[in-house]
Amino acid sequence: MGWKTLDDIALAGTVVLTRVDINVPMEAGRVTDTTRIDKIVPTVEDIIARGGKPVLLAHFDRPKGKVVPEMSLGHIAPALEAALGRKVVFGSDCVGEAAKTAIAAAGPGDVVLLENTRFHAGEEKNDPALAAQMAELGDVYVNDAFSAAHRAHASTEGLARLLPKAAGRLMEAELKALDAALGSPRRPVMAVVGGAKVSTKLELLGNLVAKVDHLAIGGGMANTFLVAEGIEVGKSLAERDMADTARAILAKAKETGCKIHLPVDVVVAREFKANAPSQIVSASGCPADAMILDAGPETVSRLKNVMAQCETLIWNGPLGAFELTPFDAATVAAAKEAARLTRAGSLISVAGGGDTVAALNQAGAAADFTFISTAGGAFLEWMEGKELPGVAALLA
Incomplete structure (x- = not known):
């Protein structure tokens, strides 16, 4: 099909910037449906099994380029920990020192979750400068968010052009199913x-x-x-x-x-x-x-x-x-x-x-x-x- 999967790329010793969709429904500060979180578990587990450190990039709701505390991905970290059965280290930004500190603090088998990409106006504008700042954080890019693939954003399109890249397991399954339905x-x-x-x-x-x-x-x-x-x-x-x-x-x-x-x-x-x-x-x-x-x-x-x-x-x-x-x-x-x-x-x-x-x-x-x-x-x-x-x- 032309795109690589996790099987085609070396992950041992790498920081793997992994775009996921965990834009889940919440009520009174609690996640009410974990379906989207559950679906990314195979990709995260596979990255860890192959010796990589998964660093999750995601959006949540529509903050429109501003920091909106109630739209922080920090609220989702407990549900993510529960689904993965692993420690989740949260970074208060998706670029810069806060992100680098969170990545450095994560030990073997830990997962890093960075703050809402849409807190930056450059995300939805596919700003090359923002994509470059994200790329500085890792060695490999994995996209496991087919549900966001119709958006040309910094974390879905721009970043993919700056690092070795592959489709995550959920993205791979989506693309294979869609090709089987209409492609061939x-x-x-x-x-x-x-x-x-x-x-x-x-x-x-x-x-x-x-x-x-x-x-x-x-x-x-x-x-x-x-x-x-x-x-x-x-x-x-x-x-x-x-x-x-x-x-x-x-x-x-x-x-x-x-x-x-x-x-x-x-x-x-x-x-x-x-x-x-x-x-x-x-x-x-x-x-x-x-x-x-x-x-x-x-x-x-x-x-x-x-x-x-x-x-x-x-x-x-x-x-x-x-x-x-x-x-x-x-x-x-x-x-x-x-x-x-x-x-x-x-x-x-x-x-x-x-x-x-x-x-x-x-x-x-x-x-x-x-x-x-x-x-x-x-x-x-x-x-x-x-x-x-x-x-x-x-x-x-």
């Missing part, structure tokens, strides 16, 4: 894209119809495509001003040989609330006073059949209002089928995006997917076919 996938490839608005996923849809064999569109954006085909959708969420754009995407799909799958039946209700009285109607039969809140069982059956014919699945977004029962039914059923096919070894399944992860967890299907990205914006930009600066820098 096993075909046929199916993409499931849901969500509220076509306008937020225009580039995504435009890129996918040129790369996948089947594209299933769900959620509110499916309504916009139904409108584009002359179908009335009552009071459903739909971007009627995007109908021409939807038609252009349908036309491009015909040119590229991508089969678009829209709902053939839908679940409608008069109220947007959990357990609202609902009925199943054909996609063209939505009553004028009702709204479409989910795909129907016949649509789900057809999607399952398509999945069974495919070897690779990419999933982003729910098929309906999954946060409200019973309008999560289509998402849950389709996700469980994807999980079953993955367990059986007949499907490579890659999913990402906030709502997607929540929906797959709700369906109890997440654990069986081949790979689930928690990267959010970086995952979406990759699906849109954009170059990610943090990844490109590993190749430079």
Whole structure:
């Protein structure tokens, strides 16, 4: 793939500047979800096992170039120590004497955590001077923060150009999974894209119809495509001003040989609330006073059949209002089928995006997917076919 992993670089006796994403949720000074911390443990342990001293660089929240005490990474050090089972030495700055002192104070097997990179205005500006100050601290650069790879910041892009570099284990797993899904996938490839608005996923849809064999569109954006085909959708969420754009995407799909799958039946209700009285109607039969809140069982059956014919699945977004029962039914059923096919070894399944992860967890299907990205914006930009600066820098 062109980028190095930890296996390709000598770490013994080196200080390893390791960019991680530990931008975790906190409440009353305590970390409430350690998922992102847990995911960096393999990289940190591997660096130590190979004789390196891991020095963690990370951002936390959005201090916008100023020192904001409540956004200090010092608050996260206890959770990091607990996850690693190792002493964490905290440095009160990510450059300069405070950083050097913390690195020097760390003994064998210790981990160094430096202060929030975004306390410096130069971080988000990718200031070469700040990147150079960071580079002075170490011998090797490892990027394990795919979720920040779509940002050209000093610690994600600038620093990578100044030191020998490699991808951490989490970054390696992300890049391998994404290459398996769209780079050089096993075909046929199916993409499931849901969500509220076509306008937020225009580039995504435009890129996918040129790369996948089947594209299933769900959620509110499916309504916009139904409108584009002359179908009335009552009071459903739909971007009627995007109908021409939807038609252009349908036309491009015909040119590229991508089969678009829209709902053939839908679940409608008069109220947007959990357990609202609902009925199943054909996609063209939505009553004028009702709204479409989910795909129907016949649509789900057809999607399952398509999945069974495919070897690779990419999933982003729910098929309906999954946060409200019973309008999560289509998402849950389709996700469980994807999980079953993955367990059986007949499907490579890659999913990402906030709502997607929540929906797959709700369906109890997440654990069986081949790979689930928690990267959010970086995952979406990759699906849109954009170059990610943090990844490109590993190749430079």
